[in-house]
Amino acid sequence: MPKLRVHNVSISLDGYAAGPHQSRDHPLGIGGERLHDWAFATRTFRGLHGLDGGATGLDDEFAAQGSEGIGAGIMGRNMFGPVRGPWGDERWDGWWGDTPPYHHPVFVLTHHPRPPVELHGGTTFHFVAAGIEAALERAFEAADGLDVSVNGGPATIQQYLRAGLIDELHVAIVPVLLGAGARLFDDLGAGVDGYECVELISSPAAAHARLVRTSAA
Amino acid sequence: MPKLRVHNVSISLDGYAAGPHQSRDHPLGIGGERLHDWAFATRTFRGLHGLDGGATGLDDEFAAQGSEGIGAGIMGRNMFGPVRGPWGDERWDGWWGDTPPYHHPVFVLTHHPRPPVELHGGTTFHFVAAGIEAALERAFEAADGLDVSVNGGPATIQQYLRAGLIDELHVAIVPVLLGAGARLFDDLGAGVDGYECVELISSPAAAHARLVRTSAA
Numbered sequence: 112m113p114k115l116r117v118h119n120v121s122i123s124l125d126g127y128a129a130g131p132h133q134s135r136d137h138p139l140g141i142g143g144e145r146l147h148d149w150a151f152a153t154r155t156f157r158g159l160h161g162l163d164g165g166a167t168g169l170d171d172e173f174a175a176q177g178s179e180g181i182g183a184g185i186m187g188r189n190m191f192g193p194v195r196g197p198w199g200d201e202r203w204d205g206w207w208g209d210t211p212p213y214h215h216p217v218f219v220l221t222h223h224p225r226p227p228v229e230l231h232g233g234t235t236f237h238f239v240a241a242g243i244e245a246a247l248e249r250a251f252e253a254a255d256g257l258d259v260s261v262n263g264g265p266a267t268i269q270q271y272l273r274a275g276l277i278d279e280l281h282v283a284i285v286p287v288l289l290g291a292g293a294r295l296f297d298d299l300g301a302g303v304d305g306y307e308c309v310e311l312i313s314s315p316a317a318a319h320a321r322l323v324r325t326s327a328a
Numbered sequence: 329m330p331k332l333r334v335h336n337v338s339i340s341l342d343g344y345a346a347g348p349h350q351s352r353d354h355p356l357g358i359g360g361e362r363l364h365d366w367a368f369a370t371r372t373f374r375g376l377h378g379l380d381g382g383a384t385g386l387d388d389e390f391a392a393q394g395s396e397g398i399g400a401g402i403m404g405r406n407m408f409g410p411v412r413g414p415w416g417d418e419r420w421d422g423w424w425g426d427t428p429p430y431h432h433p434v435f436v437l438t439h440h441p442r443p444p445v446e447l448h449g450g451t452t453f454h455f456v457a458a459g460i461e462a463a464l465e466r467a468f469e470a471a472d473g474l475d476v477s478v479n480g481g482p483a484t485i486q487q488y489l490r491a492g493l494i495d496e497l498h499v500a501i502v503p504v505l506l507g508a509g510a511r512l513f514d515d516l517g518a519g520v521d522g523y524e525c526v527e528l529i530s531s532p533a534a535a536h537a538r539l540v541r542t543s544a545a
Contacts (some may be wrong), residue, residue, distance in 0.1 A: 124499065124525060124537055125513030126343040143335065248506030274507060286537055287526035290516060296342030299507060308341060318537075320341055320503055325530030 113251055114258045114278040117268055118177030119145035120295060121283045121317070127292035128265040135193040138206055143188030145287050149316035150174055159212035169314045173281060182257025183250040184217040185243075191219045191236070204228050205236060213262075216253040218246045220267060243270050265293045273302040278308070278324050283317040330468055331397040331475045331495040334485055335394030337512060338363035338500045338534070344509035345482040354422035356413040362504050366533035367391055386531045390498060391504055399474025400467040401434040402460075404484030408436045408453065421445050422453060430479075433470040435463045437484060460487050482510045495541050497523070500534040 122128050123146060130140025139146065150156045154165035155174035165171070188195075192203045205211055205228075214233040225238040237253075239246040250259040261271050271277050282295065296303070305326035312319050339345050340363060347357025356363065367373045370383035372391035382388070405412075409420045412541035422428055422445075431450040442455040445486065454470075456463040467476040478488050488494050513520070529536050 124501075124539075125516075126511075151381070194446065268329050284341075284535060286528040288513065288516075288520040288523055288525070288539070290520040294343075296505065299342075299505075301507070303342065303507040304506040306505055308505070309528055311501075311503040311532055311535055313528055315528055318501060318530050318535035320527055320535075322341075322505070 113254060113256060115184075115247065115261065115271065115276055116258050117261045117271075117280045118278055119150055119281060119283060120263065120265075120268065121150065121285050122295050123285055123287050123289040123292075124135070125290065126294045126296060127289040127291045128263070128268075128295040130289050131291040133189070133193070133293075138193070140289075140292050142287075142289050143292065146285050146289075149283060149285060149314070152316070156212075156276070158211075161210060166278065169312065169319070170283075170316055173283065173317075173319050177260065178214075181215065181257050181260045182254030183215050184213055184220055184260045184262045185246050185250050185267070185271075186217060186262040187194060187264050188219060188221045190264040190267065191221075197223050198225055204230065205216050207234075210234070216250070217262070218250045220246055243274065243276075247276060248273075254306075265295045265297075268295060269298060269302075272299055272306075273327065275302060275305055275324070275326075280322040282320045283319065285317050286315075287293075330399075330471060330473060332464065332478065332488065333398070334478045334488075334494055334497045335476050335496060336367055336391060336500060337480065337482075337485065338367065338502050339512045340504050340506040340509075342505050342507065343511045343513060344506040345480070345485075345512040345525070346510045347506050348355075350406070350410070350510075350515075355410070357506075357509050359504075359506050360509065363502050363506075366500060366502060366531070369533070373429075376431075378427060381490040386529065386536070387500075387533055389536075390500065390536050393498065394477065395431075397475050398432065398477045399471030400432050401477045401479045402431055402467050402484070402488075403434060403436055403479040404461050404481050405436060405438045407479065407481040407484065408438075414440050415442055416436055418532070420527045421447065426450075427451070431509055433467070435467045435470075437463055460484075460491065464488075464493060485512060486515060486519075489516055489523075492519060492522055492541070497539040499537045499539070501537065502534050503532075 130143035153171040157165035211231040211234040310321040347360035370388040370391040374382035427449040477489040527538040
């Protein structure tokens with residue numbers, strides 16, 4: 112059975128997956144860039160962004176797992192861009208330029224339908240207004256036997272966790288305090304009960320925790 | 329200059345330093361005991377509780393730092409016991425029996441003054457109704473040149489963090505999800521700005537983060 116997986120979600124010591132006041136100038140919120148320093152130092156992330164070099168080792172091994180066996184992705188509207196409400200006249204095709212780092216179909220949750228956007232390198236953004244389960248169904252179909260990844264943001268991961276639909280979750284705890292922002296583990300209610308942490312290991316740049324679902328969805 | 333230090337504060341992956349519904353039967357809240365499994369497995373914690381054996385290694389090294397050079401402690405009323413409001417007729421001398429694991433004077437923050445309680449092994453509980461700075465002053469005086477430790481709970485640590493009075497903070501992140509409870513890093517406002525994480529290292533049982541204050545109080 113293909114799985115729904117979450118990888119490389121970075122949270123601060125105080126639990127925030129993004130800083131406060133997200134905007135076009137601060138897509139990760141104020142101070143949120145620091146959450147991703149460990150990832151952008153790795154060979155894997157540099158490679159996904161078309162860059163040479165980067166570190167190997169523990170952080171890179173976790174970074175690499177984020178793409179292994181993934182055939183499609185899902186993301187929330189707020190991760191796709193700063194536009195809220197109807198899409199408007201100005202064209203927004205994501206934060207990532209002509210060649211996004213996904214290299215597979217990505218299903219964007221939105222209340223505002225829109226035709227697909229096909230970019231270079233294999234990434235096509237599809238817009239799904241029918242809810243998280245419909246998006247998941249379309250993503251599994253597009254993945255064609257491979258796994259599906261929920262890329263974020265925090266609110267979208269929470270929705271899938273509350274619904275008990277995520278099979279595996281990798282969190283990188285980063286040694287910074289943000290003081291405010293969007294928490295990852297919040298408002299989950301009983302959604303956390305079916306998960307167990309099966310691995311905890313750290314580099315100086317990030318403590319990696321791997322959670323798996325222990326009960327059926 | 330003697331320092332104000334915090335050690336061995338265990339938090340879950342979702343940030344809780346205690347589970348929900350703390351009571352006499354559940355002093356650490358529902359599920360909160362699991363936060364301390366790593367510590368109670370160490371030789372240091374067993375020794376502080378008068379028990380033989382226990383593991384050495386990384387977790388034990390961090391556990392041991394919690395007593396090194398500490399001459400007095402501070403704790404909140406809710407950590408001392410489940411009694412709220414006036415002390416009442418029933419005598420409550422803490423959770424720890426005749427010989428608490430502190431072995432030095434401990435200053436308990438309360439709105440309800442009470443004579444000191446002297447127990448075995450060097451622990452005397454003093455009750456301070458004059459606020460966190462008065463308690464700190466008395467603790468430094470009692471420590472006589474050694475450092476002072478804030479033992480908890482989360483709300484008390486938060487008060488001292490908000491006031492910028494804590495010099496060093498060691499947090500153990502434990503690979504469990506509690507889903508609810510009392511968060512450690514919450515409502516801190518600008519209190520977090522003066523702190524920097526200088527070490528992150530993990531055993532399979534806990535990821536240890538060490539924070540130091542980088543600006544003057």
